[in-house]
Amino acid sequence: MTTSSQADRPGLRERKKARTRAAIQQHALRLFLSQGYAETTVEQIAAAAEVSQSTFFRYFATKEETVLFDQYDPMMVESFLSQPADMKPLDAIRVALTDVFTRMTAEETELEHARMRLVSSVPELRVVVMDQFTSGLTLLTDMVAERLGRDPKDFAIRMWAGAVLGVAIAAFYGREDTDFVEALDRGFALLEAGLPLD
Known part of the structure; x- marks a missing residue:
């Protein structure tokens, strides 16, 4: 026993x-x-x-x-899946990201920002991280499919995940002096509004 x-x-x-x-x-x-x-x-x-x-x-x-290892991914997945069932998936992602980043200590936040700067500034890391976006797409697709009770092979879910990931990539590489989470949140707001250009 x-x-x-x-x-x-x-x-x-x-x-x-x-x-x-x-x-x-x-x-x-x-x-x-x-x-x-x-x-x-x-x-x-x-x-x-x-x-x-x-x-x-x-x-x-x-x-x-x-540098490439992201210890906060499991926390983000857990937070995302724990959001209320009636919350839209995009809102659940925004809440989950905010939840994870607000739980980090000042030192953890500083090191995470440093990790992001290294990924975007070191050429050999940029090449590898681009390859990792495929696994990121799979992770996001699986998360949303589980939350909605649908098949991860669902075309609409995969396209939605691709659009969200595209916003994340654009926010990461185009944020300049803006905080990544802030840039990401603004990007998600634009995505939710249909990406208007006017």
């Missing part, structure tokens, strides 16, 4: 792994900001995070993955 402490172990183990992954990423981002992305090595990141290089590679296959 499994005791309650035994049943809790996988959860505790997963939380510990999540904390280790987050710590490695945070140290990597700090190093990238202070001395440059190209100049920072895996060895330096591991040393800053006080883990071995083999431990680093258990969490991130490459240095670039420390």
Whole structure:
């Protein structure tokens, strides 16, 4: 028979792994900001995070993955799916994004903004992140399909997800000095209004 402490172990183990992954990423981002992305090595990141290089590679296959990994995606999905059933999907996304970003500490917000700046400014990261938009489209399609109780292969849902993702891409790369969440919210408002150009 499994005791309650035994049943809790996988959860505790997963939380510990999540904390280790987050710590490695945070140290990597700090190093990238202070001395440059190209100049920072895996060895330096591991040393800053006080883990071995083999431990680093258990969490991130490459240095670039420390920037590309988005630890807030699962939180956003959970928040999105928990919004009231009668709320429009686009409104649910806007609320979920606001929910996730308002729960972040000042330091977490600063590091997340730094991560976004690195993604948009380092050429090799820009190339990889564009490839990741395919998985982003699948994630968004699945989220909306689950919320609406429809098939993820539904053409209308996939086109809707593509339009939302397109707004997110445009907001990310065209925000300049505007906060990403603010730019995204403005973009979603335009999408909801039918993208008027007048």
